[in-house]
Amino acid sequence: MDYTVLEVVIIFVAMAATFVLGSKYLKSTEISMALAGVVAIIFSTLHGWTTTPVKLLVEGLFTNMDLAMTFICATIFINIYSSSGAMTTITRNIVERINNKWLILICMGILMLIPGAITGAGSVSVFVLGTLVYSIVRFMGVSEKKATAFVFMFAIFSAACPPINLWTMLMTAQANMPYVGFELLLLLPIIIAGAFTILYCGWGSKRAPKEEILATLPEVNAKMYGFGGLVRVLLPLLTLVVLFVLTLVIPFSMPVLGLPLMFIICTVVAILCNPNKTSVKEYAKVISDTMEQVFPLVATVLSVGIMQNAMAASGVKGLIGTAFVLLPFVWIYALILIVGPFAQGSMSYGSAVVIGTPLIFMFNTAGMNVTVVCAALSLIFPIGDCLPPSRIVGRLVLEATDYKDTYTSFLKQIFVPCLVFGLLALIMLIKPAWFTFLA
Amino acid sequence: MLIESIIHYIYIALAGIFGIMLLVKVFKREKRQGIVYDIVYAYCCVPFLMRLLGIK
Numbered sequence: 387m388d389y390t391v392l393e394v395v396i397i398f399v400a401m402a403a404t405f406v407l408g409s410k411y412l413k414s415t416e417i418s419m420a421l422a423g424v425v426a427i428i429f430s431t432l433h434g435w436t437t438t439p440v441k442l443l444v445e446g447l448f449t450n451m452d453l454a455m456t457f458i459c460a461t462i463f464i465n466i467y468s469s470s471g472a473m474t475t476i477t478r479n480i481v482e483r484i485n486n487k488w489l490i491l492i493c494m495g496i497l498m499l500i501p502g503a504i505t506g507a508g509s510v511s512v513f514v515l516g517t518l519v520y521s522i523v524r525f526m527g528v529s530e531k532k533a534t535a536f537v538f539m540f541a542i543f544s545a546a547c548p549p550i551n552l553w554t555m556l557m558t559a560q561a562n563m564p565y566v567g568f569e570l571l572l573l574l575p576i577i578i579a580g581a582f583t584i585l586y587c588g589w590g591s592k593r594a595p596k597e598e599i600l601a602t603l604p605e606v607n608a609k610m611y612g613f614g615g616l617v618r619v620l621l622p623l624l625t626l627v628v629l630f631v632l633t634l635v636i637p638f639s640m641p642v643l644g645l646p647l648m649f650i651i652c653t654v655v656a657i658l659c660n661p662n663k664t665s666v667k668e669y670a671k672v673i674s675d676t677m678e679q680v681f682p683l684v685a686t687v688l689s690v691g692i693m694q695n696a697m698a699a700s701g702v703k704g705l706i707g708t709a710f711v712l713l714p715f716v717w718i719y720a721l722i723l724i725v726g727p728f729a730q731g732s733m734s735y736g737s738a739v740v741i742g743t744p745l746i747f748m749f750n751t752a753g754m755n756v757t758v759v760c761a762a763l764s765l766i767f768p769i770g771d772c773l774p775p776s777r778i779v780g781r782l783v784l785e786a787t788d789y790k791d792t793y794t795s796f797l798k799q800i801f802v803p804c805l806v807f808g809l810l811a812l813i814m815l816i817k818p819a820w821f822t823f824l825a
Numbered sequence: 826m827l828i829e830s831i832i833h834y835i836y837i838a839l840a841g842i843f844g845i846m847l848l849v850k851v852f853k854r855e856k857r858q859g860i861v862y863d864i865v866y867a868y869c870c871v872p873f874l875m876r877l878l879g880i881k
Contacts, residue, residue, distance in 0.1 A: 414861050414862065414865060420868065445881075447868065451840075455836075459839070641828045641832060644836070650839070674846065677850060678856050681847075682857075685866075
């Protein structure tokens with residue numbers, strides 16, 4: 387192949403220009419990403435680097451299709467579960483039983499960590515608990531913006547939290563390292579940053595009186611109270627947790643269900659536990675509305691897939707990776723908190739492969755502890771889940787919390803906790819020897 | 826294994842259901858009207874329908 391760096395840079399600029407112009411004039415980030423991918427594929431075809439442009443486009447649509455399926459199934463589950471009044475029952479019980487604001491915020495933070503820690507995806511935490519946690523945090527007197535920031539921060543912490551950290555897993559798999567010794571290295575910064583986030587969001591807020599909060603919550607079916615109600619509320623969630631845990635504990639005895647099917651099984655359980663007389667037509671309406679609700683996200687992940695495939699085929703993906711990892715160490719330290727999250731925003735988990743693994747090899751040649759380096763990088767990438775072009779978790783949080791203000795105002799709100807989290811990871815990256823005892 | 830095959834077919838059925846729902850939404854939906862989203866809906870239903878048809 388006869389292509390030069392300059393030609394790839396031109397493609398990269400053309401892609402960026404298409405994305406910006408598309409976002410401005412077509413008012414849709416999804417189609418802008420797809421168009422940016424199309425532009426890269428056209429350039430590649432004109433250069434003769436590919437003879438199958440349509441195949442590249444269609445295969446790109448399949449790149450994140452499983453993720454799209456997970457999003458659809460998870461949203462169907464949570465909407466059907468909520469329609470039974472289960473969410474309101476949980477909120478009512480927490481507000482009635484726990485009086486300490488900080489204790490509730492800590493409980494909410496820990497609760498948010500569980501789904502993402504087990505699945506490795508922050509989006510699952512948002513789907514399963516985002517709306518519930520948001521409403522409870524709001525009742526603690528936390529402002530709308532800070533409550534949204536709370537949900538987002540714990541969603542990304544949950545993705546980075548052990549036992550399943552996909553960025554670490556991808557990097558270790560590529561670098562032929564064992565996925566061992568990461569638990570404390572990942573957990574400690576998350577605990578520190580989580581504590582900071584709770585203080586940052588909860589400081590100065592005043593919990594509303596219990597009666598006032600309960601008055602604002604809708605009434606639920608009487609069958610949702612007592613032991614029977616407890617079973618109805620907990621069984622769908624418990625089924626999900628049991629399925630998650632079984633796949634981890636007995637992976638070889640258990641058929642591979644996959645996240646979408648797990649959510650469908652839990653949806654069936656939620657339907658069986660629903661005390662309200664809901665007709666098939668009403669369930670069909672919930673599913674139809676869910677498709678419209680989740681569509682922006684589905685369109686985003688599918689469009690990102692086109693763009694990722696186009697970037698790989700045109701050499702732009704490689705250009706970004708090599709340009710960054712060939713920099714001197716001091717520049718890597720200076721830029722990693724910008725490049726890492728933006729790579730995540732544009733390449734999703736591909737960031738770990740394109741930037742993470744070469745960096746591990748580089749740090750290894752310098753004699754640094756690569757387990758700590760790998761953990762540090764795995765903490766930096768999740769921050770990019772709020773950054774363009776994909777903004778997957780960020781957009782999901784805004785959907786879950788029905789955020790009214792601009793996306794920029796959301797980014798401003800999460801900047802400080804993200805910076806603290808990023809700086810903790812940066813310290814680990816600069817001085818890995820200090821953290822070796824945790825590995 | 827039989828169970829693995831059943832799961833495989835469940836996924837094809839799910840992809841088909843979602844694909845057909847997206848296809849319906851190309852023509853009839855409440856939110857996000859306009860030709861731009863017609864196009865977005867149209868290309869988004871493609872992978873689901875292809876999975877249903879067993880093309881990929």
